[in-house]
Amino acid sequence: MARRPVTLIAGGLAAVLLALLLAPLAVLGLRADSVALSGADLAALRFTLLQAAVSALLSVLLAVPVAKALARRRFVGRGALISLLGAPFLLPTIVAVLGLLTVFGRSGWVNDLLGALGLPQVSIYGFHGVVLAHVFFNMPLAVRMILQGWQAIPAERFRLAASLGFGPAETARHLEYPMLRAVLPGAALVIFGICLTSFAVALTLGGGPRATTVELAIYQALRFEFDLGAAARLALLQLAICALAFALATRFTVPSAFGAGKDAAGGPPAPAGWRRGADGVCLLLAGLFVMLPLLAIALRGLPGIMTLPPQVWAATLRSVVVALASTVLAMGLAVTLALAAARTRRVWPGLVATLPLAASSLVLGTGLFLIALPLTRPADLALPVTVLVNAMLALPFVYRVLAPEARSLEADYGRLADALGMIGFARLRWLILPRLARPLGFGAGLVAALSMGDLGVIALFASEQGATLPLLVQRLIGAYRMDTAASAALLLVSLSFALFWAFDAGGRRYAAS
Amino acid sequence: MKSLTTALGLVCLASMATAESHATDKPVLSVLTYDSFTSEWGPGPAVEAAFEATCGCDLQFVGAGDGAALLARVQLEGGQSDASVVLGLDTNLTAQAAATGLFASHGVTAPNALPVAFDDPLFVPFDWGWFAFVYETAKLPTPPRSFPELAASDLKIVIQDPRSSTPGLGLLMWVKAAYGDKAPELWADLADNIVTVTPGWSEAYGLFLEGEADMVLSYTTSPAYHLIAEEDAGKAAAAFDEGHYMQVEVAAKLASAPQPELADQFLAFIATDAFQSVIPTTNWMYPAYPTAETLPEGFEQMIAPQTSLLLSAEEAFALRTQALDEWRAALSR
CATH class of the missing domain: 3.40.190.10 (Periplasmic binding protein-like II)
Structure with missing residues (x-):
């Protein structure tokens, strides 16, 4: 049978994506002749790998019991809690750091409480602080991905297990373990990838130059030393590490094969007894961990929210337009690549969709700037480039959310659809959209919110007029206006969250109907 | 591929939203500076109004991150910048900036008010x-x-x-x-x-x-x-x-300036009261040239x-x- 159009289109898109990732390195003057890393670079590389690996493992391990509890318990506020789990991931760095410090900082709530109880103080600064922040950002994301996996196990399988007299241990072994083998490596991979390029969080909470990451070395090379070649080499190193991590995750991933279900209602069994209590404690702790810093941000920003200066609203509109455009672009890319991966069973769509994770946004921005320079005024391209880069940087997350389900969909319904001659638009409309509505909504919500919050490249391109909301927050802080900045940040967070919620809830509702 | 068409439409819409008014016939003087200078709360808006009142031109500030990002930006653009003036480098960066050969000497002769001797052929101090x-x-x-x-x-x-x-x-x-x-x-x-x-x-x-x-x-x-x-x-x-x-913050003319005369005029304007009196309560720094009025009330309490x-x-x-x-x-x- 001839190759399907979707595979050809995906191949074309993958080539364009690869070119967009590599061209900036090329124009920055990547030369292979000097690949030697300095002692400082090696120390930065060691720290970067260690913190990324620990953050990813811890995030994923902690997420499993939380996701399991969410999958099998029903309680008031469950939907709200699931939605809120998307929030930390979407926070702009500086806002999140200040929120975390209000709770865990030297004069934060935790230390106030410890002080009142006469206990010694804890310090957030150091390796553990970096990991804590990364777990705060990413553990909730992992929960959502794993929960998605639990919900994808057909209810019939759980009922079958119950009628066979399976206890919780057997259910875990025969149903949940295979699902985790399919989902966990991918979730750990994206979190490892995000933490790989962490820079402001790692430095600020790491407590000093011990916590230097490769991304900081890139920043230094680009900004202070103007050593473009060094920046390109370090950026290539990040991409290579990411590709390696992808290969590792792919090796460990075993696709689940539960087969299709009848979409009957009902999730995993909810055993009573101590497990009920354990689930409760688990949800309470995770909820507090995520909610307290968010509460701190809300309390800080609320007083000034009604008196925001007018520039904020123009910037808000610009940010929403950018976010929606990025969403459309990223979803188009992700769906095409995920379907191509499911059909061809090849790894290239996944690899291409994963690499942007480790792309240094600074290098990407600088490279695109150099490419745009001879063609036009860079300031005129500020928003289109932001849309493009946001879509690229968000692609790995959406892809990770879509890929496992697209694969099951193809395995379960692909041959039937082929037999029915259901191809092209009809297949998209009647099979793919309805069956993937839930991950599509979640994924679109992630891109939209990420694009609202991302500062990535706009700082390099932006002119006087074109500021987006995150850039404006940065400018307010730069002008000492911390209170106004806190309120603008709260607006940014609320809007990101509203966009996320609208897509996510929309997807869930469509899937349920 | 309907989604892609929609995306492109939105992108066009977004770029229209940023398109600046090029309607005036006045010559445009583009000044590259750091973000907080050009922001609504920085000196940018007041400086722009005061200079445009005398120059018969359209002064446009282009923001480029922070002070270090500025120099990187100039080096990235090489000689192809739209900008005629770069404003916001500090003396820890000027040796590196001078070595690029991208800057031209200025003709500002007004005596500055810095507490140390400062005389540079390329760089004009604007605050400190x-x-x-x-x-x-x-x-x-x-x-x-x-x-x-x-x-x-x-x-x-x-x-x-x-x-x-x-x-x-x-x-x-x-x-x-x-x-x-x-x-x-x-x-x-x-x-x-x-x-x-x-x-x-x-x-x-x-x-x-x-x-x-x-x-x-x-x-x-x-x-x-x-x-x-x-x-x-x-x-x-x-x-x-x-x-x-x-910290002495400086401005300089680019050798490739599309508007060299306006650039000279702007550098001379930096040394005047109209520019300097804006600095204390917008950039929260000291003026680099004498001002007509004394510093705003409150500054006398500073060490x-x-x-x-x-x-x-x-x-x-x-x-x-x-x-x-x-x-x-x-x-x-």
């Missing part, structure tokens, strides 16, 4: 300040009076990373200028006072205001913002016996260090790599 550690008077009645006193205390400070921030680089040069070969020991003594090192000024100042540290590296004039704009007299800068290192330290641009550039290595080694232990 002293670096200082800022603290809350209520929490810290007797602040340290020198670096060794600070190092011996158990006070906690937040500083900026010299690899990513110009104030961070300023502190590095401050310690180097005051302690020379003894700088590594001083950093080693300071290590346990440093809560953390942030990528930029914003994060450090934010952490300080949240109560994460007793002192933060900023400027002697930072308390003036709180005093004048927030009527909060509770912040002060600690006076150090070693003297205070200065005025007896000794001003400033390495020449060449010295600062020559010492940077070594100073950075010493800093990193001392704080990485």
